Amino acid sequence: MSESAATQTPSQTTIQTFVIVGAGQAGGETASELRKQGFTGRIVLVGDETHVPYRRPPLSKAYLSGTATQESLYILPPAGLEKARIEFIGGVRAERIDRATKQLHLSDGRVLDYDKLVLATGGRARVLSLPGADRPNVFPLRSIADVQAMRTHCLDGKSAVIIGGGFIGLEVAAVATKLGMKVTVLEGLPRVLARVTVPEVSTFFERIHREAGVDLRTGVQITAFEGEPLVTHVLLGDGSRIAADFILAGIGQVPNVELAQQAGLAVDNGIVVDEYSRTADPDIYAAGDCANHPNEFYGCRLRxxxxxxAMEQGRVVAAGLLGKSQVYNVVPWFWSDQYDLKLQMVGLSAGFDRMVLRGDLNARAFAAFYLKDGRLIAADTVGRPQDFMFAKKLVALRVVVDPQVLADETVSLKTLLPAAA
Amino acid sequence: MPTITFLEPGGKAHVVDAQAGLSVMEAATRNDVPGIIGECGGCCTCATCHVYVDVAWYGRLESADEMEQGMLEGAVEPGPLSRLSCQIKVTDAIEGLVVTIPAGQL
Structure with missing residues (x-):
């Protein structure tokens, strides 16, 4: 692999232009970090939404529930972008990259010259492959516009049918229930959160939702949508017919790779990048949901x-663009807010050979630790923030842990950390 | 707009005009204050917005809830004046607030 980007220094005499495609959290963070690291050239941020970079996690939580305003979602409001001299082009799609001339063609006809290009194109909500999935009261949840459209239906006494028992589906179920709606969650697999956690934790969340009044059904098959022009009922394989004022399809996302693909860059479950988040073209980087990167920690590729x-890879890209290449090697963490509960997860538990529970799954505070060859590789915690924080360090340091200490909730996980940590 | 001072451990000050209604973390990130990231967006989940509140100010703020206290235990170099800046709301009552950014976050 070429080391040119790691060794070249920006010219002192010509102004460099870095173009970032995608004004989400990865793109926004890349732009902002470039300035923090002293880049003085031109930064152009192109987004297909009209909004300046905003936080997406609150969309299915505080923004949907109405406790967060749209303004509060903005990471860098227009005045901040101006102050940081970041040129923002919103509401425009990037259509084509011409790598030979180093130009980016936009949907409004503009052509941008770039010295370096960052693909932070994110992903889009997966669409249900069912007739009627395009009717106006079937919503994805990925953007401010999606939530605005859905929120007009989120009224006390109305019925919501949520397809997909993942983070998005369950978070929306919690908000809709709190808003006084009648909520049904339909999951095709035998349990919720099947992609991200173990059966014990899935069972816990299924119980929490049922106790809150959600009609949660797993292992179901959706056969049809009934009603025109709006869907009024969802039909299931077992013959049941569920009334719906609106439907949320929370069935995952698809990475936006088309721009890279058309430019001849490698794509394999995301845009393929090296450990510095660089594509095979030394002038093109990728970051965030769209990027498939090697992870030394887990010894595999991850998207x-x-x-x-989005944010950490954005910062690695910014460093790389400035000739200070950093290896991106992250221990992933995730969280989900449902009702008054906070699920915090660190690491990837796939391949664990032992699980240790701390606390009581019947209570609303517990931790599930996942070990492999005696080392802690991942943890899921509910209502135990200190355990989450120390587990993060233990996983990153690959510490061999004593399962008895993990199981004993009276002992702080801090005691398992090496003295220097 | 209340004024908030973010101090780097070496003494360099970042003085920002903070918009009421936002959090102290957001006041920092919107003004490119270093060392305060706010990765989780302000929902008390990442501790990347950890600060030390000036001793004269600490007792004047609403105290940290259990969730925040738990997160702070595992923050970078926690101390008795530690807070997560995302949990401190910007209001007129905090005009002149002074916080220090932990060295380990810079």
Whole structure:
């Protein structure tokens, strides 16, 4: 692999232009970090939404519930962008990269010259493959516009049918329930959160939702949407017919790779980048949900859909653009807010050979620790923030841990950390 | 707009005009104050907005809840004046607030 980007120094005489495609959290963080690290050239941030970079995690939580304003979601409001001299082009799609001339073609006809290009194109909500999935009361949840459209239906006494028992689906179920709606969650797999946690934790969340009044059904097959022009009922394989004022499809996302693909860059479950977040073209980087990167920690390639990944990889890209290449090697973490509970997860538990529980799954505070060859590789915690914080350090340091200490909730995990940590 | 001072451990001051209604973390990130990241967006989940509140100010703020206290235990170099700046609301009552950014976050 070429080391040119690691060794070249920006010219002192010509002004460099860095163009960032995607004004989400990865793109915004890259732009902002470039300035923090002293870059004085031109930064152009292109987004297909009209909004300046905003935080997406609150969309399915505080923004949907109405406790967070739209203004509060903005990471860098227009005045901040101006102050940081970041040129923002909103409401415009990037159509094509011409790598030979180093130009980016936009949907409004503009052509931008770039010295370096960052692809922070994110992902889009996966669409249900079912007739009627395009009717106006079937919503994805990915953007401010999605929530604004959905919120007009989120009224006391109305019925919401949520398809997908992942983070988005369950968070929306919690908000909608609190708003006084009748909520049904439909999951095709035998349990909720199946992609991210173990059956014990799934069972806990299923119980929490049912206790809150959610009609949660797992292992179901959706056969049809009934009603025109709006869907009024969802039909299931077992013959049941569920009334719906609106439907949320929370069935995952698809990375936006088309721009990279058309430019001849490698794509394999995301835009393929090296450990410095660089594509095979030394002038093109990728970051965030769209990027498939090697992770030395887990010894495999990962494409992570998380705000931590968007921001940390964005900062690594900024460093790389400035000739200070950093290896991106992250221990992933995630969280989900549902009702008054906070689920915090660190690491990837796939491949664990032992699970240790701390606390009581019947209470609303517990931790599940995942070990492999005696080392802590991941943890899921509910209502135990200190355990989450120390587990983060233990996982990162690959510490061999005593399972008895993990299981004993009277002992702080801090005692398991090496003295220097 | 209340004025908030963010001090680097070496003494360098970042004075920002903070918009009421936002959090102290947001006041920092919107003004490119170093060492305060706010990765989780302000919901008490990442501790990347950890600060030390000036001793004269600490007792004047609403105290940290259990969740925040738990997060602070595992923050970078926690101390008796530690707070998560995302949990401190900007109001006229905090005009002149002074906080220090932990060295380990810079």
């Amino acid at each position: 992570l859909e998380s705000v931590q990944n």
